[in-house]
Amino acid sequence: MNTTRTTHAIALCAAAALAVGLAGCGDNSDSGDPGGSGDGGQVTITWWHNVTSDPGKTVFQNAADRFMDANPNVKIEIVPIQNEDLQDKLQTALNGSDAPDMFQQWGGGEMAEQVDQGLVMDISADSQKEVEFIGGSMAPWQYDGKTYGLPYTAGVAGVYYSKDLFDQAGITETPQTWEQFNDVVAKLKAAGIVPVGLGGKDAWPAGHWMYIMTLRMCGQEVIAQDTENKAFDDPCYLQAAQLLEDFGKTEPFEEGWVSVSAQQGAGSSSGMLANHKLAMEFSGVWETGQVQSLTPDGQPLADLHWFPFPSVAGGKGDPKAAVGGGDGFSCHAKAPKECADFLRYLVGDETQAEYAETGAGIPVNPSAVDKLTTESLKEAAAGSNEASFLQLWLDKAFGDSVGETINQESVGVLSGKTTPEQYVQGLIDAAKKG
Amino acid sequence: MASTSPSVAPRKADALAGSGPRRSRAEARSRRGAPRRGGIGWRGRVEVALLSGPALVVFVTFVIFPVILAAYFGFFRWRGYGVPTDFIGFDNYRWILGDPYFRAALAHNAFVVVMSIIIQGPVALGLALLLNRKMRGRSLIRVLLFVPYVLSEVIVGTGWRLILQPAGAFSAILEALGLDKLAHWDWLGSETIAPWTMMMILTWKYIGFAVILFLAGMQGIPEELYEAGAVDGASYWRMQFSITLPLLAPTVRIWGFLTIIGSLQLFDLIYIMWGPVAKFTGVSTMATYMVYEGRESNAYGYGNATAVILFIVTFTCALLYQRFVLRRDTDGALTGGR
Numbered sequence: 076m077n078t079t080r081t082t083h084a085i086a087l088c089a090a091a092a093l094a095v096g097l098a099g100c101g102d103n104s105d106s107g108d109p110g111g112s113g114d115g116g117q118v119t120i121t122w123w124h125n126v127t128s129d130p131g132k133t134v135f136q137n138a139a140d141r142f143m144d145a146n147p148n149v150k151i152e153i154v155p156i157q158n159e160d161l162q163d164k165l166q167t168a169l170n171g172s173d174a175p176d177m178f179q180q181w182g183g184g185e186m187a188e189q190v191d192q193g194l195v196m197d198i199s200a201d202s203q204k205e206v207e208f209i210g211g212s213m214a215p216w217q218y219d220g221k222t223y224g225l226p227y228t229a230g231v232a233g234v235y236y237s238k239d240l241f242d243q244a245g246i247t248e249t250p251q252t253w254e255q256f257n258d259v260v261a262k263l264k265a266a267g268i269v270p271v272g273l274g275g276k277d278a279w280p281a282g283h284w285m286y287i288m289t290l291r292m293c294g295q296e297v298i299a300q301d302t303e304n305k306a307f308d309d310p311c312y313l314q315a316a317q318l319l320e321d322f323g324k325t326e327p328f329e330e331g332w333v334s335v336s337a338q339q340g341a342g343s344s345s346g347m348l349a350n351h352k353l354a355m356e357f358s359g360v361w362e363t364g365q366v367q368s369l370t371p372d373g374q375p376l377a378d379l380h381w382f383p384f385p386s387v388a389g390g391k392g393d394p395k396a397a398v399g400g401g402d403g404f405s406c407h408a409k410a411p412k413e414c415a416d417f418l419r420y421l422v423g424d425e426t427q428a429e430y431a432e433t434g435a436g437i438p439v440n441p442s443a444v445d446k447l448t449t450e451s452l453k454e455a456a457a458g459s460n461e462a463s464f465l466q467l468w469l470d471k472a473f474g475d476s477v478g479e480t481i482n483q484e485s486v487g488v489l490s491g492k493t494t495p496e497q498y499v500q501g502l503i504d505a506a507k508k509g
Numbered sequence: 510m511a512s513t514s515p516s517v518a519p520r521k522a523d524a525l526a527g528s529g530p531r532r533s534r535a536e537a538r539s540r541r542g543a544p545r546r547g548g549i550g551w552r553g554r555v556e557v558a559l560l561s562g563p564a565l566v567v568f569v570t571f572v573i574f575p576v577i578l579a580a581y582f583g584f585f586r587w588r589g590y591g592v593p594t595d596f597i598g599f600d601n602y603r604w605i606l607g608d609p610y611f612r613a614a615l616a617h618n619a620f621v622v623v624m625s626i627i628i629q630g631p632v633a634l635g636l637a638l639l640l641n642r643k644m645r646g647r648s649l650i651r652v653l654l655f656v657p658y659v660l661s662e663v664i665v666g667t668g669w670r671l672i673l674q675p676a677g678a679f680s681a682i683l684e685a686l687g688l689d690k691l692a693h694w695d696w697l698g699s700e701t702i703a704p705w706t707m708m709m710i711l712t713w714k715y716i717g718f719a720v721i722l723f724l725a726g727m728q729g730i731p732e733e734l735y736e737a738g739a740v741d742g743a744s745y746w747r748m749q750f751s752i753t754l755p756l757l758a759p760t761v762r763i764w765g766f767l768t769i770i771g772s773l774q775l776f777d778l779i780y781i782m783w784g785p786v787a788k789f790t791g792v793s794t795m796a797t798y799m800v801y802e803g804r805e806s807n808a809y810g811y812g813n814a815t816a817v818i819l820f821i822v823t824f825t826c827a828l829l830y831q832r833f834v835l836r837r838d839t840d841g842a843l844t845g846g847r
Contacts, residue, residue, distance in 0.1 A: 166589060166807065185807075192590040275698075278785040331675030333786050334697035342674050475588070475807030483785050483801070492700070492789045508604065509586045509595075509808040 118411040119150045123165065123175040124404070125158040128368040130433035138426040142417050149413045158338075159277070169194050169407075176410035177418065180224040180403045182215025183471040184302070189405075195223045196406040198415045205422050209439045212459075215467050216403055227421050228360060228436040229401025230459040231383070232283055235362045235451055236355035237348065238378040240268050244354070249382035253318075256385045260327045269353035271327040272344035274337025275486050279470065280344065282482035283357055284322075284489065286398040286469040287384045288315040294392035295464050302472050305506035307499060311391060316488050316495035318387065323489035329353055333490055338365055345369055349376055357384065359399060360459075363451045364435045375434050381454035383462070395463035400471060401439065480505035576820065583814035588807050601814035605802075610788050611815070614798040615822075617704070617791065621772040624708050625715070626765060632712070633719030634761075638749060640720065641727045651724070655717035662714075666781030669710050673697055697782065703790040710778065715771070719764055726760030727753060759838045766830055773823045776800070795819045 122139070126132050132155055139151040154175065156164060161179055168174045169189065180186055180195075189195050199206075199222040206213050206222055212229035216222060236249075241259075244266035250256040263270040274280040290298065293311035301307055329335060329347060336343045345362065347353045349369035356362065367375045386394030404421070406414035420426060427440035434449045437456045447453045459465075470478025484501050487493025493501070549557070583601055585593035605611050640651055657665065672678045673696040683692035696706045730753060738748045776796035779787050785801055787793035799819060803812015 163804065166804070170589065188588060188590055194590070276784050276786055329675065330693065331695045331698045333789060334670075334695070334703075334783065335675060336784075340671075342671070342677065475805075476811075479785075479801065479806040483788070486786050487789055490789060504604070504608075505806070507586075508601075508802070508806065508811045509588050 117148050117150065118413055119152060120177055120411065120414050120417060121152045121154060121175045122177040122404075123154050123156055123161060123168075123179060125156060125161045125179050125402070126435075127155045127157050128365075129373070130367065131364055131430070131435035134426065134430050134433055134435055135421075137429065138421055139417075141425070142420050146413065146416075149411075149417070151417065174407050174409075176407050177404050177414050178407070180216065180405035181400060181468070181471050182217075182224060182226075182403065183400075183467050184474040185471060186216065186223055186405065187218050188474075190218050190223055194408055196408050196410060196415060197221050197223060198225070198406065198418065201415065202419060205419055208441055209422065211465060212401055212439060214465075215400060215471070216405075224403045224405035225418050225422050226401035226403035226439050227427070227430065229399070229403075229439050229465075230360035230437040230455055231397035231399035231462045231465060232287065232357060232359045233381050233383050233397070233455055233458055234355050234357050235348065235366070235379060235381055237351055237376070238380050240351060240354040244268055249380075250385050252385050253387040257322070257325065260325060263354050264327075269329045269347070270355065271329075272335075272348050272353040272356040273328045273332045273489070274335050274344040275328075275333040275490070276335055277337040278479075278482040278486055280337045280356075280358070281485035281489055282470055282478075283359075283398070283468075284319055285315065285481055285485040286466070287357070288319055288387070289469060290396055290398055290466050291315070291384075291387040291392045291394070292318070292390040294390070295396060295466055297391070298466060298469070298472065305473070305477060305503075307502045307506070312499050312502065313495050314389070316498045319485070319488050320491065320495055323491055328489075333486060338369075341369060343369070348379075360437045360452075360455055361402070363449055363455070367434060375449045376451075379449070379451040381451045381458060383458045393463050395461070396466060397458070397462040397464070398466045398468060399459070399462075400465075400468045402436075476505045476508045477502055579813045579816045579820070581813075582810055583817050585810040586808075587810035587813075589804075589809040593810060595810075597810070601811050602818070605811070605815055605818060608802075610793065610802075611795070611798055613788065613791075614793045614795050618773050618775065618794050618822075620704060621708070621711065621775055621794070622769050625711060625768050625772050628708060628712050629716055629719050629768065630761070630765075633716050633723055633764075634754075634757075636716070636720045637723035637727060638753070640724060651721070654720050657714045658717040658721075660714075662777035663781055665710070665714055666778045670697070670782045673706065698786075698790055700789070700791040703783070703792050707778070707782075707792050710782075711775075714778075715768070719768075722760055722764050723757060726757045730756045762834055762838060766827070766835060769826055769830060770823060773826060774819070795822065 124135060126135060135155075136153065139153055143149055143151055165175075165178055169178075174194070186195065202222050202225065205225055206217075209226065209229070212226055213222075216224040216226060234249075240263070241247075244259075244263045246259055246262055250259050260270040273284075289312060292315040293309060297309050297311060301309075329344065329352070332344070338345050340346055341350055344353070344356055345358075345365045346369040348356050349366045350371065358365075363375070363379065366379060367373065370376050383397065404418055406418060422440055424440060424442050427438040427443035428446050430436060431438045431443040431446035431452075432448060434447075434452060437447070437452055437459065438444060444456055447456060466472070468478075470482055472478075473481070480501050484493050484498045488495060488498050582593060584596060584598060586595040586597050586600075587593035636654065640647055640654075675695065675698070679696065680692040683689075694702060697703055734752045734756075735748055738752055743751070774796055775794045779792055779794055779797050780800065783790055783792055783797075785805070787797050788801075795815070796819060799812055799815040803809060803815055806812075
């Protein structure tokens with residue numbers, strides 16, 4: 076039936092065998108020019124990204140086409156891979172000898188690990204200009220004072236909502252506090268509208284709720300400490316989980332949300348938002364583009380708007396702080412040096428303007444921000460500017476084992492299957508595993 | 510080895526054949542019975558080496574070596590990059606065996622093993638008996654029953670997910686039939702319903718395999734026995750109980766073996782249909798636990814330790830089954846080492 080038991084081991088074994096046997100050959104496409112000194116030579120850059128749907132996919136294709144026209148010696152092979160698959164494949168590929176030259180990079184602890192293993196190219200030298208204009212969002216892609224990647228989009232998570240459905244429920248103002256937020260949920264329910272969408276099957280959407288609640292209750296200082304020592308002994312983690320447990324008991328999510336996926340098809344939570352089947356979703360800056368790809372006509376959802384996550388009473392965190400991050404890319408340490416040029420080209424004025432105009436997401440280049448057309452993106456961009464602090468997604472910040480536990484156990488807490496005490500114990504246990 | 514008169518040559522031959530004491534006992538037996546042939550000669554050895562060499566290399570590289578490697582990695586705290594260095598002894602194993610989620614996964618595996626045999630066995634037997642009779646459209650039904658087994662598990666999982674998802678096709682059908690209450694059941698997300706949803710899909714998918722296996726077994730039952738039964742005036746059911754079932758038993762036992770191993774390694778369907786929330790819906794298995802706590806968490810040492818436990822559990826079950834259930838089938842079938 077299946078051979079999963081050994082697949083992983085086989086992959087490792089094969090990787091080990093390849094590493095020994097083929098070390099000299101490496102990746103044919105780039106091994107001829109490891110230092111990247113000869114400008115005249117033909118180079119191929121394989122590029123793995125997770126934007127598998129338009130508008131973003133076309134923006135990337137156009138950018139690669141323009142770059143290849145301007146640099147005839149460069150060939151860019153684009154490989155779009157669905158997000159969850161990409162995360163699996165990348166890890167294996169980076170360990171093996173056929174790693175992509177340029178790949179999705181979310182920064183933080185995971186990137187640090189890759190850097191320590193010598194897998195990522197240091198692009199600090201020629202990137203001062205980009206680092207400067209990207210500003211505060213740049214931090215996750217830097218490590219020990221050096222730059223190892225560039226985000227092409229960044230921003231804070233917030234609540235995306237359908238204005239029409241809010242109007243229908245008689246809601247005129249967006250909520251400022253957690254109490255008001257709960258009132259909005261109650262009003263929507265009373266009007267027969269599903270208040271909140273949550274793609275529980277993918278776990279990380281539930282995790283997002285825990286990240287922001289943890290930030291509200293703990294504040295960024297406690298989180299920063301626990302990123303280092305992973306103690307999780309502050310009672311604020313328990314408080315955050317308790318608040319979400321109570322929130323889950325009010326049944327704010329769509330029916331059967333535990334097994335609903337986040338982004339795949341019209342039955343997913345983003346798909347339901349795109350089709351006016353539910354009123355709001357707490358999500359990152361990709362949401363506008365994601366919703367657009369799931370509307371019946373592929374056009375932006377006209378009444379989609381954005382508001383920042385409300386403040387929560389009794390928390391130590393700054394109510395203006397936000398969780399978020401961005402999507403970016405790194406170049407493999409063995410990639411041709413043109414890879415770094417292309418990385419910078421992606422955050423250049425031209426590509427960023429197109430990225431903003433098509434509504435794919437929030438650009439990192441300030442010159443492109445006023446090119447944004449859709450309301451939700453403009454509001455999210457403004458909100459990102461106003462945020463007092465950008466806390467990187469906690470699953471990325473804490474690293475994988477703890478991060479995965481937060482994501483999964485958030486489903487448990489919100490569905491009442493994990494108690495807040497079990498959740499905190501789960502964090503402590505996960506920290507031991509690696 | 511010690512039981513026979515020591516001579517150097519046969520020992521060498523044993524060592525070359527590489528199968529240890531078991532073989533030597535067999536040879537001892539054959540030596541007692543008939544005069545022993547003098548080795549297989551160099552031609553024979555070259556032949557053996559040529560024929561078994563490639564298979565042996567592949568087997569050792571892709572089965573034995575990975576198992577050893579997994580056991581090695583299982584002793585480390587290792588995030589998957591570079592060479593593992595953080596040796597932690599049996600800690601991974603302690604954590605896994607103490608984790609309620611792993612115990613739950615083990616229990617779910619046991620549930621699948623037992624339910625697969627209880628549900629699929631009788632149903633498949635009935636279908637096989639039915640399809641063993643001459644009737645119109647028999648081959649068509651056989652093919653239709655076998656179709657789900659041929660489909661890839663990923664496609665099956667995706668398809669059933671789309672059908673059973675909240676507000677999916679299945680709910681719509683139930684609603685159209687006026688079964689509003691049933692339409693709002695959470696077929697995938699409820700801890701009490703999801704395991705049965707899973708069993709339903711597994712049965713649908715694997716029943717064809719069991720039926721084909723049983724039918725093949727029935728073809729091997731000599732016609733004369735039924736003729737003799739008919740002459741003695743036995744009824745149809747009497748013949749099924751006294752002739753078909755006893756003679757089909759070896760096939761059923763092999764089917765049971767394959768089902769147990771398959772159930773213990775169940776992964777694809779769960780991964781596709783439930784993903785990380787399998788542990789909240791009562792359908793996680795040891796294999797999904799391994800993938801989510803190991804690979805998805807980048808805790809590769811932990812994942813490898815889980816793989817070793819999964820291997821041991823499956824291997825033990827297989828050995829016990831062979832020892833206590835399959836022995837009567839293999840007993841006369843094995844030739845004494847020749």
